[in-house]
Amino acid sequence: MADQVDNEPEAEFKIRDFVMGMSVDLILVIGFTLLTLVFIYVPVLNQTIIRSALGLVMILFVPGYALIAALFPGQKDIDGIERAALSFGLSIAVSPLIGLGLNYTPWGIRLDPIVVCLVIFTLACVLVANKRRHELEVKERFSIDFVKLYRQSVGEAFGGDNTRLDKGLTVALVISIILCMAVLAYVVAVPKTGEKFTEFYILGPDGMADNYNTTYTLGDQHPVIVGVADHEYRNVTYDLVISLNNSGNVSQLHSEQLTLADNQTWEKTISLQPDQIGTNMEMEFLLYADGNMTAPYRELHLWVNVTAPQR
Numbered sequence: 001m002a003d004q005v006d007n008e009p010e011a012e013f014k015i016r017d018f019v020m021g022m023s024v025d026l027i028l029v030i031g032f033t034l035l036t037l038v039f040i041y042v043p044v045l046n047q048t049i050i051r052s053a054l055g056l057v058m059i060l061f062v063p064g065y066a067l068i069a070a071l072f073p074g075q076k077d078i079d080g081i082e083r084a085a086l087s088f089g090l091s092i093a094v095s096p097l098i099g100l101g102l103n104y105t106p107w108g109i110r111l112d113p114i115v116v117c118l119v120i121f122t123l124a125c126v127l128v129a130n131k132r133r134h135e136l137e138v139k140e141r142f143s144i145d146f147v148k149l150y151r152q153s154v155g156e157a158f159g160g161d162n163t164r165l166d167k168g169l170t171v172a173l174v175i176s177i178i179l180c181m182a183v184l185a186y187v188v189a190v191p192k193t194g195e196k197f198t199e200f201y202i203l204g205p206d207g208m209a210d211n212y213n214t215t216y217t218l219g220d221q222h223p224v225i226v227g228v229a230d231h232e233y234r235n236v237t238y239d240l241v242i243s244l245n246n247s248g249n250v251s252q253l254h255s256e257q258l259t260l261a262d263n264q265t266w267e268k269t270i271s272l273q274p275d276q277i278g279t280n281m282e283m284e285f286l287l288y289a290d291g292n293m294t295a296p297y298r299e300l301h302l303w304v305n306v307t308a309p310q311r
Contacts, residue, residue, distance in 0.1 A: 023130070024143065025143070026069065029062060029066055032057070036054040039051040040115060060092060061091050064086065064088060064093075064094060066123075066129065067121075068083055072142065073136060073142060074142055075139075099114060198232060199228065199231065200300060205222075212224065215305050215307075216307070218274065218277055218307065218309055220273065223271050224270055225269050227266065228258065228265070230260035231262070235262065239291070240254070241254075241287075242255070242272065242283070244274050244281055244283055244284075246281045254270055254272065284299065285299065287299065
């Protein structure tokens with residue numbers, strides 16, 4: 001019993017030392033990941049340019065850096081330039097692979113699954129990197145001394161031993177980096193407007209573009225999935241009208257109004273009950289935009305047969 005009591009503080013100390021002894025760069029990776037989550041999901045913040053900037057860094061650098069930190073925990077494993085270059089390269093490789101894997105899952109390639117997988121991958125790599133660094137001697141662990149790094153950079157760039165050409169090239173490199181960052185910020189802040197359009201589609205009961213119910217008995221109801229996706233770069237109010245056209249005899253089966261924001265998708269399962277008997281009748285799915293009911297903005301059609309109930 002005494003040994004167990006003695007071991008508990010020791011185990012607690014090891015856990016505390018493992019967490020508190022985390023390198024600054026790993027702490028920054030965790031902090032950056034959490035900050036990105038805040039700007040993605042907090043309503044007031046997710047409409048700002050900062051969200052896009054953080055998202056780009058999260059996709060193009062952070063996961064790769066965490067993976068490199070896990071693979072090369074030692075100070076002398078690779079140098080700083082190789083570590084930075086591999087961080088970009090592996091991030092560009094990891095993110096599409098995660099998307100490819102999600103494509104074969106029920107969640108699909110959507111924002112929430114991608115964010116969750118990237119965060120889990122990054123945090124897992126950080127924990128592995130921290131564990132592997134703690135297995136090394138303190139002087140052998142990779143760490144970043146930002147003050148020392150700044151002083152070395154300034155000394156190498158503007159030190160008295162450098163020639164005028166070296167100083168000029170350094171200044172040109174710094175200016176190029178600043179310009180690249182400014183151009184990136186401009187592209188994120190003022191994205192190019194692409195083609196404006198609205199997706200309008202109907203799916204069968206199983207969520208696929210087939211197996212539509214086209215044979216009815218009068219009085220029966222069958223479901224159909226109707227979807228609308230707004231890519232108009234603005235909020236749009238749509239009017240959905242579903243009607244049955246039997247050689248000019250038109251009856252309305254369903255109607256409703258919906259307002260979508262840019263890039264918002266709406267799907268709904270609607271049960272339709274034809275009220276006419278006929279063969280090869282046209283079931284019309286009409287979508288009107290901005291209150292203009294004179295002509296449909298998008299339209300789809302199914303040809304259905306409705307028979308009388310058997311007695």
